[in-house]
Amino acid sequence: MAVVTRRWLSSVASAKSSGKGLVVPVAEVHRFIVDCLKAVGTCTDKACIQADVLVAADYRGHFSHGMNRLEMYVKDIRNGTCMPNAEPCVLNDTPSTAWVDGNNGLGAFVGNFCTHMSIQKAKQTGIGWVTAKCSNHYGLAAFYAQQALQEGMLGMTFTNTSPLMTPTRAKEAALGTNPLSLAAPGTGGDSIIIDMATTAVAVGKIEFQRRKKAPIPSGWALGPDGAPTTDAEVAFKTGLLMPLGGSETHSGYKGYCLGILVEVFSGILSDDMVALMFLLTGIAELPPVAGVVVVDCWCSLIHVKLDILGDTFDTGSADVLSGSPVVLLLVSSAQFLLYLEYLWVWNLVLLLFLD
Structure with a gap:
């Protein structure tokens, strides 16, 4: 099982009242990601490979690189930034x-x-x-x-x-x-x-705090004035x-x-x-x-x-430890x-x- 904290998977009210994220079967998370990617024109085999990576991240607790990234991938495909069926x-x-x-x-x-x-x-x-x-x-x-x-x-x-x-x-x-x-x-x-x-930190961690409307620690990002900020919204917008x-x-x-x-x-x-x-x-x-x-x-x-x-x-x-090799x-x-x-x-x- 994978803990998925994206509130839009179910009722926001229900998730807030329980104080916990929803527990969703891994196979269902994988299916959802594949369907989203297919909906914007991605072929099944490539959608499955992309879903494998996102599910692996969420399953290991790296939520900044799991389904948190799906929205970005869909947008990139829609606006032509990414060609989902291209072959290397x-x-x-x-x-x-x-x-x-x-x-x-x-x-x-x-x-x-x-x-x-x-x-x-x-x-x-x-x-x-x-x-x-x-x-x-x-x-x-x-x-x-x-x-x-x-x-x-x-x-x-x-x-x-x-x-x-x-x-x-x-x-x-x-x-x-x-x-x-x-x-x-x-x-x-x-x-x-x-x-x-x-x-x-990875930018996804700032996105995650932003979605939770929570502050970020000092030392993660700078504000527009060049000074460290603890405001996740400011940090996300300035991208520093x-x-x-x-x-x-x-x-x-x-x-x-x-x-x-x-x-x-x-x-x-x-x-x-x-x-x-x-x-x-x-x-x-x-x-x-x-x-x-x-x-x-x-x-x-x-x-x-x-x-x-x-x-x-x-x-x-x-x-x-007796020393370190040089590569x-x-x-x-x-x-x-x-x-x-x-x-x-x-x-x-x-x-x-x-x-």
């Missing part, structure tokens, strides 16, 4: 990497397409890295990273978004919430799963989320840097730089892009070491020069936002 195509392919054009299709379908391709490549060469451009909101990032766990592999996924994060000392949003996710398998069914936005960490005093610049990391992995590698294009053109609603990495080539004791790491979290002791991502010199050029332009533009 591969633009470039190597044994370990691929570059995909999502053709503006449903984010969940493009995400699954890239994840499955990454897994197959990892089985053949030890690592699969697939990046996609022209996708749409793909929901719960861990949904894709966790698919690698079923194959005994390590999965990572990143995506950028339309600008919502206000960089440290800036006055306008210039990066997205840019979430990242890692899923690493242990032994005996244990695993380590990370799924986080690089902003203080703070980086992970919040203010500069509390190291918010680290969350800002993590957002840039995701922008590099998602936007630069796919030739679809959402944040940079917004800064140069002022167009905010651009399709997000995604990157999926699956690794199946590691030391033989990685599963045991992950168990030790997990046990350390449980006990609160760090004595068992290097190697790119061609041409890619690196493009990266440097991007950072130069980025820093030049960012100066306009500094006090």
